[in-house]
Amino acid sequence: MRIVIGAPGNGASLKDELKSQLEADDRVSAVIDLSTANITYPQVSFQAAQSILDGNADRGILVCGTGVGTAIAASKVDGVRAATAHDLVTVRGSIENYDAQLLCMGQNVIAPVEAKALVDVWLDLRHDPASNYGQRLDEIAAYEAQ
Template sequence: MRIVIGAPGNGAQLKDAMKAYLQSDARVDEVIDLSTPDATYPAVSFNAAQAIVDGRADRGILVCGTGIGTAIAASKVRGIRAATAHDLVTVRGSVQNYDAQILCMGQNVIAPAAAVALLDVWLDLRHDPDSAYAQKLVEIAEFEAD
C-alpha cells in the first residue's frame, strides 16, 4: 500500500510519529510525505487528495490541530472522502462504511501512541461494497458529479 502523509506545522509532531510507524510496517510499500515547513493545511490536504485521485497513492493521512480542517479541505477534491477519526468506532466506520481514502487526525486531540494504535487497525480495514452504506456512497458520488 502506498500512503501519502502530510501536515502543516501544527501537526508535524504527530505526523512524524505516524510516518515512522508506517515506514516500519510491512503492509506499507511507500510513504510519501508532502509536508513542507511553510505548508498550509489546505495546500497539503489538496496535494494529498490529488495524489490519491492521480493514482500516486492508495490512501492518505493528514494531521493538523484538530483533524477537521484537513478533512474539509481534502474532501473538496472531487472523488475524495476524508474523515476525521480519533477512536476505534470512527476509524473503522470511516473505511468500512464510508470508504474514506484519507484519515485525518488532530495533534491537539490524540496522543501519538493512541494514533499509532488506531493506524495499525486502519491499515487492515477495507470498505464493504455490499454494506447498507454502499448505496449511500453512490448517492453522494452522483450528487458530486452534478
C-alpha cells in the same frame, strides 16, 4: 499499500511519529511525505487528495491541530472522501462504511500512542461496496455529479 502523509507545522510532530510507524510496517510499500516547512493545511490536504486521485497513493493520513481543517479541505477535491477520526468506531466507519481515502487526525486532540494504535487497525480495514453503505456512497456520488 502506498500511503501519502502530510501536515502543516501544527501537526508535524504527530505526523513524524506516524510516518516512522508506517515506514516500519510490512503492510506499507511506500510512504510519501508532502510536508514542507511552510505548507498550509489546505495546500497539503489538496496535494494529498490529488495524489490519491492520480494513483500515486492508495490512502493517506493528514494531521493538523484538530483534524477538522484537513478533512474539510481534502474533501473539496472531487472524488475524495476524508474523515476526521480519533477513536476506534470512527476509524473503522471511515473505511468500512464510507470508504474514506484520507484519515485526518488532530495533534492537539489525540496522544501519539493512541493515534498509532488506530493507524495500526486502519491499515487492515477494507470497504465492502456491496454493503448497505455502498448504496449510500452511490447516492452521494449521484448528488455530486449534478
